[in-house]
Amino acid sequence: MSPQIRIVLVEPLYQGNVGSVTRSMENFGFDDLVLVNPCKLEGQARAMSCHARDLLESSQKVATLEEAIEGTDIVIATSGIAGIKTDQHIRMPAYTPSEIRNKFRESKGKIAFLFGREDNGFTREELKRCDMIMTIPTSEKYPIMNISHAATVTMYEMSNMEIGERPIADGFDLQLLYDHFEQVLADIKHPTHKMEKTSIMLKRIFGRAELTPREVQTLRGVLRDIQRQKK
Amino acid sequence: MSPQIRIVLVEPLYQGNVGSVTRSMENFGFDDLVLVNPCKLEGQARAMSCHARDLLESSQKVATLEEAIEGTDIVIATSGIAGIKTDQHIRMPAYTPSEIRNKFRESKGKIAFLFGREDNGFTREELKRCDMIMTIPTSEKYPIMNISHAATVTMYEMSNMEIGERPIADGFDLQLLYDHFEQVLADIKHPTHKMEKTSIMLKRIFGRAELTPREVQTLRGVLRDIQRQKK
Structure with a gap:
């Protein structure tokens, strides 16, 4: 009302x-x-x-x-x-x-x-x-x-106007992204004692950025490319 | 900042x-x-x-x-x-x-x-x-x-602009006003069993109205007039 x-x-x-x-x-x-x-x-x-x-x-x-x-x-x-x-x-x-x-x-x-x-x-x-x-x-x-x-x-x-829905990536896909980041950090031999802090920081940065589904997709593609280069 | x-x-x-x-x-x-x-x-x-x-x-x-x-x-x-x-x-x-x-x-x-x-x-x-x-x-x-x-x-x-302070009556003066209302309700023989509910309702109405100091003064003047008429 x-x-x-x-x-x-x-x-x-x-x-x-x-x-x-x-x-x-x-x-x-x-x-x-x-x-x-x-x-x-x-x-x-x-x-x-x-x-x-x-x-x-x-x-x-x-x-x-x-x-x-x-x-x-x-x-x-x-x-x-x-x-x-x-x-x-x-x-x-x-x-x-x-x-x-x-x-x-x-x-x-x-x-x-x-x-x-x-x-x-x-x-x-x-x-x-x-x-x-x-x-x-x-x-x-x-x-x-x-x-x-x-x-x-x-x-x-x-006024009660709203702008259209923002397409926000869902939590499950975000978790896959964060896991993927951790794998990549391990693959690139990021110092073990920094691992946890860096993971948390990455998670916070991307959390704050309110990623769209497409952005999550693209970031995961980039991570795959990094992993491929390493082999 | x-x-x-x-x-x-x-x-x-x-x-x-x-x-x-x-x-x-x-x-x-x-x-x-x-x-x-x-x-x-x-x-x-x-x-x-x-x-x-x-x-x-x-x-x-x-x-x-x-x-x-x-x-x-x-x-x-x-x-x-x-x-x-x-x-x-x-x-x-x-x-x-x-x-x-x-x-x-x-x-x-x-x-x-x-x-x-x-x-x-x-x-x-x-x-x-x-x-x-x-x-x-x-x-x-x-x-x-x-x-x-x-x-x-x-x-x-x-922008961080603000409008000037709103002159809001202080709590002490408001309490005096509410007490005054109760006295007047008693003076005019408002039914005893309705007293509490009516008091609370008046308090809520005037609380919501965010009275200025001057408005409290004027209302108390009106209450005094009511009491004077009664005598």
Whole structure:
């Protein structure tokens, strides 16, 4: 079980950014995009959206933040400034994207991630509507990220995508390889008192390398060649 | 100890992407950028780089990949396609950014992260020069990310940035708050047989909420108000 995600851009100023965000949404498998009073979306937006043009066209355009978050359960504003002050008396602690992921990993429901205006972020009133603040850990010298970058990091954390299986050699074949190494060490008259340490070291090196089945095959071929040369 | 990072863009075609990458580098505190045969870098690159214009100007421009990776210890190519084939016979397993981070977390030395051409990625010869392949987990339907997005995710994982301390109430004050709750439950004649369960539930709710010192203060004020009303 993992939460559904809505991306909300609040009054984006640059159409290229909107296009970029849709591309990234398509990359990470999200399709719920709401734009609050967006800039014009024309050629530049379409160019940056690449293969996500359908998502750009189908995004919902609304006039107010209230409409944008309708139907969501948790509203999270992203900000480059940690621990933003929403009011004289209310200081909201900020969470990192990975903390947010861990908090909501098993949750049902829908989370709205809000990204503010490129120049002025959010108004105080808008921040008051949010349940949480998220901040991507960045350099103090220059904490303000491009909104499509911030959205990309957010979606990277929140998506459940996986890369394909890595073909890893199975333990039995690895053991045959390690045994083979020991035979070769004996064949080449590696000093007896170093044998055990060297075997262990080789095992560790190749263990760490996470060999593929084909790599094990090739290494064993090389060991056979060494043995053949010796005869 | 953590590794140094070099970002290498191989023949980038769009100057906006190069500018975007420099902005993101500045966000995450990296400054080693090498461009192999880049496109012209003019107004659009400067516009997207925002406050990272110095980094854009100071980036090293070279003619070959060999020059770009000089002085680095590990060369990692990023690719949208997991388990890319570099050759008929050599299939390289791909790692995710977080796997790469964990592998090299304690390493010294310098890692070059390579990002390929926007249209054609890397040549086979270029991939042969790489020690590892990194793939960001994405949708199979559309795995190809914008290079500045891919670079941003990479730097997000590899940077050691932190967000400021979250002001968390200390245990002693929390205990006072929980005791206060119990008093109030007694004052308002909450059924005795429910007391313990309700106390525990309140403790869990407020524990999960990671209260700030100010929030504890305010909650205790509210509890005092309840007690005052009762008298």
